[in-house]
Amino acid sequence: MKPVFILLFSSTWVLCGAQLYYQGLMDYLENRLLAIEDHMHLWQEQSRQYQVELQHLYKQSNKTMAGLKKTHSDLSVDLEAAAIRLERVERNMDVVGSQMSPRACAKQADRVVEQGVWSQEESRDEEEEDWKELPSRVTDCLEIVSSIRSMKILKRAGVSKGVWLRDPRSSKVYVFNGTMGDTIYQFQSVKEFASSSGVTLGHPIKLPSDWRGAGVALFNGFLYYIQQGEDMHVVRYDLLRSELTDVAILPVGSRAAVYSLNPETVADLAVDNQGLWLLYASDENEPNINLAKMDPVSLDIEQIWDTRCPRENSEAAFVVCGVVYVVYNTQLASRSRLQCVFDVNDKVVSEEEPLFYFPRRYGSHASLKYNPDEKQIYSWDDGYQILYRLTTKRKLLV
Missing domain, CATH: 1.20.5 (Single alpha-helices involved in coiled-coils or other helix-helix interfaces)
Known part of the structure; x- marks a missing residue:
């Protein structure tokens, strides 16, 4: 009987212990579920707040x-x-x-000389000053540029920098694509060039040596261009006969760019109805652009001037009737402006010096080539070939 009682007591104790264990487990699980529900309510409240x-x-x-x-x-x-x-x-x-006049201040005597008028009182006031005899007239041309009449964008062909121009004595157009090379392209007319689909579709002409920069010009059927080697040379090439006719050393002591905004152009050539002109910088420290009159046949330098036009921020220049017009811009290309004028005869009075902006284009000219027969400038601007038609007038003093 006693063993049976012990067995029942043991079984009862085990069952009570198990019941207590499971009850505790259930209570623990219920508490955890309640805690999770509280956290879920809190998260829902925070989510609603975040949404708001x-x-x-x-x-x-x-x-x-x-x-x-x-x-x-x-x-x-x-x-x-x-x-x-x-x-x-x-x-x-x-x-x-x-x-x-762009010059607000000038000597009274200077203005009197420009106007060609003297009064007795002014003569007495200025008689003690030293006056130099004016040099002889270099050209007989009487015209000066007054404004740009119109602009025509012909097309966009080739690279960003180059030269295109027409011989004043023919209708043929010559294209220099880039800033150096030994091959140029010939078109029979401006119309043919405008209708072509590319620069290289013209008739190729291989030159006897490389040209560099914008220093090229056409005059009486001859091509003139700058050749760079140990010395600087100007080359005269007969386009009709396709032969080299002459080479001359230039009076350039360094490789200083004549235009600071186009450093590849060490020297530039220009043509007007008076002949062939050379623009250059004598050395790196020269602040101004120098001008020389050249014999188009012998390539001899006939006369040299300091134009007093600064090289800094200059991009190109052209010559009309012995008057140099220098065009300026900024490092970040903007509207080009004509800002400096130099007359080799010193006959352009301050009141008639043209100072104007080119038509609105936010680019920079790589070259400006004047054609005296048409009174037009052939321009290369950021890959665009542009024609500027000029308006001229007679100089006040001749």
Whole structure:
């Protein structure tokens, strides 16, 4: 009987212990579930709060964006109006600059000499000053550029820098694609060049040596170009016979660029109705552009001038009737402007010196080649071939 009682007691104790264990486990699990539910409620509350804040932020962002769009629209309108006013101011400045002297200060005697008028009182006031005899006239041309009448963008062909020009004595057009090479391309006319689909589709002409920079010119059927070697040379090439006719050493002591914005052009050649001209810098420290009159046959230097036109920020130049016109720009290409004028005869008075901007183009000229028969400039601007038609007038003093 006693063993049976012990067995029942043991079984009862085991069952009670197991019940207590499972009850504790159930209580633990229930508490954990309650804690998880509390956390879930907290997360839901926080999510609702975040959603409300996000919606508020979204509405605020939309409101801010609407305000920014309106401000941008207002700024665009203001900028367009400012651009219109700026263009109007530039036109007015061009008009004023063409009618007034850019030099506000000048000696009274200088103005009297320019006007060719003397009074007895002015003679007495200035009689003690030293006066030099004026040099003989280099050219008999009486014209000076007054403005740019029109601009025509012919096409865009080739690389960003190059030269194109037409011989004043023929209709043929010659294209120098790039800043150096030994091959140029010939077209029978401007119209043929305009209708061609590429620069290299013209008739190729292989030169006896490399040309470099924008220092090229055409005169009476001959091509003149700058050749760089141990010395600087100007080459005279007969286009009709396809033969080299002469080579001359240039008076250039260094490889200093004549135009600071086009460093590959060490020396430039220009042609007008008076002949062949050379523009260069005598050395690296020379601040101004030098000008030389050349014999187109012998290539001899006939006379040299200091133009007093600075090389800094210059991009190109051309010569019309013995007057040098230097065009300037900025390092970050903007509107080109004619800013310096030099007359080899010293007959251009300050009141008639043209100072004007080229038609609106935000580029930089690699070359400007004047054709005296057409009174046009053949320009290469960032790969565009452009024609500028000039307006001229008679000089005040001859």
